[in-house]
């Protein structure tokens with residue numbers, strides 16, 4: 001059994017059952033003119049997660065372990081976007097509206113794409129998800145079962161919204177989850193700090209956290 005030096009204690013894992021899940025590293029959240037900005041956020045706060053996620057992705061690819069990408073997005077006819085989600089927060093541009101990077105959070109639009117530094121390569125699973133959690137209304141659970149995956153390293157944005165929701169969904173489905181501390185960011189630094197603390201509280205009630213360097217060391 002291999003081990004990541006993690007908090008609240010070391011994370012034991014088997015490389016045969018481990019995958020990386022990179023959550024929603026999309027232009028719509030990371031760049032001006034997208035969904036995140038339309039909600040009034042300073043999108044530059046998410047930038048530090050990109051180089052760390054890039055290193056994690058490279059490490060998993062080099063080790064021959066699965067890399068899975070998710071994208072929060074909706075069908076062009078919005079049939080999978082509840083009106084409650086579309087109107088929530090009174091954004092300047094709502095989901096489906098035309099913005100500078102195309103229609104906001106719509107599958108196939110330029111703004112919905114994963115940032116080029118972290119683009120999926122051929123053969124990697126890409127999950128389009130209409131919710132905040134990556135298991136809701138997607139094939140992620142079946143895809144992980146097909147690969148025999150039982151343990152997840154998570155990265156991506158935003159820490160307390162889509163990343164934490166996905167981590168809680170995975171935890172309830174029996175996965176051991178580790179969140180890479182420096183490969184996730186929030187528009188609210190205090191929410192990121194609180195999320196990391198609440199995940200690993202009570203003896204890893206939701207999961208573990210560790211630095212990207214510690215994860216990469218364990219993969220060698």
Ligand code: TIU
Nearest residue numbers: 024072157158161162163
């Ligand atoms: N608004 C916000 O913080 N996040 C989202 O809407 N989606 C994700 O976290 N991906």
